[in-house]
Amino acid sequence: MKCSIQGCPGEYEARSVMHTVRREGQVIVIDHVPADVCTVCGDTLLQPDTVRKIATLLQQKRQPASRVPLYEFA
Numbered sequence: 347m348k349c350s351i352q353g354c355p356g357e358y359e360a361r362s363v364m365h366t367v368r369r370e371g372q373v374i375v376i377d378h379v380p381a382d383v384c385t386v387c388g389d390t391l392l393q394p395d396t397v398r399k400i401a402t403l404l405q406q407k408r409q410p411a412s413r414v415p416l417y418e419f420a
């Protein structure tokens with residue numbers, strides 16, 4: 347599928363990405379999320395089904411698989 351960003355000649359390609367959500371001041375990272383990523387600009391599309399699964403996962407408040415160090419750029 348062609349990229350939806352105006353003027354970008356890229357195509358979306360099925361990949362596994364790391365998805366970051368900021369929720370109630372907390373950063374939550376979900377790894378190995380299936381997504382369509384543009385090969386040129388990196389625009390990422392999640393299928394509605396994937397978005398739904400992420401919402402369910404966040405509601406479950408399961409114990410995280412690991413803790414990620416978070417650094418401020420500045």
Ligand SMILES: [Zn+2]
Nearest residue numbers: 349354384387
């Ligand atoms: Zn693109």
